[in-house]
Amino acid sequence: MVRYFTRLRMRRIYKWGGRPYIFDRKLKSYGFEYLNMSVEGQEAVTTVTPGQYILIEGNDDEYPFVAKLLKFFGDESHKQKKALVQWFLRLSEVPQNKKLLLGRSPHPQEIFYYLGRACDNEINAESILDTPFPEPGTKDTLYVKLSWDTKAFNVLDPVLMQDTPASTPPKPALPLFPPCASPTATPVSRGPVRRALPTPDPTVMRRAGSVSDTRATMSAGKRSTLEAESIHSASKLSASKILSAKRRGSAADTPGVRKKLQLSIGASECLYLRMKELRNSVCFPCFLIQVTPSTPRHATPSIPSRTVPARQPGNILEEARARLHVSSVPESLPCREQEFQDIYNFVESKVMDGTGGCMYISGVPGTGKTATIHEVIRCLQHASDMDEIPTFRFIEINGMKMTDPHQAYVQILQKLTDQKVTADHAAALLEKRFSNPAPKKETTVLLVDELDLLWTRKQNVMYNLFDWPTRRHARLVVLTIANTMDLPERIMINRVASRLGLTRMSFQPYSFKQLQQIITSRLNKVKAFEEDALQLVSRKVAALSGDARRCLDICRRATEICEHSTSHPSSAGLVRMNHVMEALDEMFSSSYITAIRCASLQEQLFLRAVIAEFRRLGLEEATFQQVFVQHRALSRVEGLQPISVSEGLAVCQRLGACRLLLLEASRLDMLQRVRLNVSQDDVLYALKAVRD
Secondary structure: OOOOOOOOOOEEEEEOOOOOOOOOOOOOEEEEOEEEEOOOOOOOOOEOOOEEEEEEEEOOOOOOOOEEEEEEEOOOOOOOEEEEEEEEEEEOOOOHHHHHHHOOOOOOOEEEEEEOOOOOOOEHHHHHHOOOOOOOOOOEEEEEEEEOOOOOEEEHHHHHHHOOOOOOOOOOOOOOOOOOOOOOOOOOOHHHHHOOOOOOOHHHHHHHHHHHHHOOOOOOOOOOOOOOOOHHHHHHHHHHHHHHHHHHHHHHOOOOOOOOOOOOOOOOOOOOOOOOOOOOOOOOOEEEEEEOOOOOOOOOOOOOOOOOOOOOOOOOOEEEEEHHHOOOOOOOOOOOOOHHHHHHHHHHHHHHHHHOEEEEEEEEEOOHHHHHHHHHHHHHHHHHHOOOOOOOOEEEEEEHHHOOHHHHHHHHHHEEEEEEEOOOHHHHHHHHHHHHHOOOOOEEEEEEOOOOHOOOOOOOHHHHHHHHHOOOOEEEEEEEEEOOOOOOHHOOOOHHHHHOOEEEEEOOOOOHHHHHHHHHEEEEEEOOEOHHHHHHHHHHHHOOOOOOHHHHOOOHHHHHHHHHHOOOHOOOOOEEEHHHHHHHHHHHHHHHHHHHHHHHHHHHHHHHHHHHHHHHHHOOOEEHHHHHHHHHHHHHHOOOOOOHHHHHHHHHHHHOOOOOOOEEOOOOOHHHHHEEEOHHHHHHHHHHHHHH
16 A cells, blocks of 8 residues: 655655735735645655645545645745645544434445535645645545535535636646546436446455544534534644644744644545536536545554464463463353352343342452453353343443543443433433333343442432332343442442342452462463462462462462573473462562561551551541541550550651552641552551561
8 A cells, every 4th residue: 555755754845836916914914826845855846726636634644634725825924834725524524423314325435525614624735745646547536426514415516616716816737637528528327427436445445444433523623513523623623733743843944833723744645536427317526536545543442453373382381371361261260150150140030021130249359250240241141142031231330440430421321322421411311211111122231340439429329320220111230349348338328228239249258279279270281380389379369368360470470480490491390389489579579568567566557557447448548537546446456555646647647758658638637538559468468477
């Protein structure tokens, strides 16, 4: 595919051609007849005149903007070079919810005459590309048959495609029509029009289709209320904001300042326009433009497909390391069979009956809560595909991924209907959706992870999530996950806890035998560990937290240590006790753990008070006053003299200076909020080693 030269790769030189032919006293600008473009170090000069169809720089080198040049103008110093254009847009620039207005499947090379006002038609003339126009008859062409006014597709009026106004001076001759046709030629029938359409390359059609499907909604720009959804304007405005700074930095002497819209850094191929008729035999111009489709600038990021297969593990240790990765999907979930069956029966009964309900699932981190639910959903979806149960929709939200609890409404609505609105509007739409009956409504299964982070002062988010399943026509099943078993009693008010119900499940921490079984099942007959080494890491983690993820990380690190300890990695032996001990020392001997071990007695006691208060609240944040109450209670238990408030503040400040705690930057003193900057497991491990 042809690549274009952009401003970042070489510098273009733009000069006005001829003398100014008109002066605008109001705007203090001059009109010019044509613009000469050349590349630094080359003698070739390209001339552009009003009336030509041009390509304008975009964000990538393969998909420039398409426009018709109307006139040139600049300031008295000739440093600012500007142009007035008429835009064309592609179907991918039309809002997703309005593409159906076309009423048919579009041709991959079809574009539309833009009649909206959301896009500024004043551009920087230095964003025009200098690639010469190609000869007609090429295979990659764009057809203009309709116009788009942000509301509907209309038949293109031939008057709109007339040349520049009479006030524009004569321009150099440029072929607007191919040699085989002219603007006065007799319109051909529908048959020849279809034969004139080139057979598009399958690769071009796939890329053009992906552009149409993945183009995102427009961003902010100067637009009217009725045209707020137009992508055409935002794509060019965002290109101006991001790329104009790059141009000024890389070529300070290159003029190019514009009032509203400044398009820059893109690429071009050639373009050609041609007159034809519509499919319905209406005689009006149809314009044909040569261009190479490319990746959209606002596409959703995705991982490209592999061109070569993934590298196979070179030895047993590499294969074991791949199997022990936390992202690796195991063949089964051992040690959670009973929990799996209980959740499966609960969700299956709700889907079969078409009713709603809530289940609260608790357990310390790393005990398989989320993985078990995902396995349940996978099995239910398989049963739905086999027509054993009715179809349902699965939606997952995570409180850790939200900046505000009310964003839960936005994410749920967006995953249900692909609409993105404000939080208040989303809450109202969801309330209407789950309250009113609808024909053939599917059951929705909603997974809410990190439920404690959705807590608000009025608790309205939690209340709505638990209240919607009780509606008669909701058909909503809510599965909630949190780390605290008695979270409803601790932080929820009565009206919220009553909506949650009594269907609860607790995932206990893994024992050392269960952790050993999990590692063995993941290895699946891959002999990479000694039995004593597996038992050692399982017992160490089970005694601390029972976190299976940490156990897997330690085992992976042990395989790396074992592989690096041999001179030939291909002949690496089994992971032994000394490798596991070294991995454990690395995992539990960080600078934070060393700082905790070296802290004073009162500072260590304060850290214990922080963890105790977090567990009491069920949250990962507390005020100094709450922690100080716990600190005084622990002091009495340990037989120590309780310290004063000022001494407690000094202890808290020292821990904050060591970055063991995160303190709120304020003068609230007793009411300042406190968070741990290290994991609770690391704190407990360090304090346990000190006490031993």
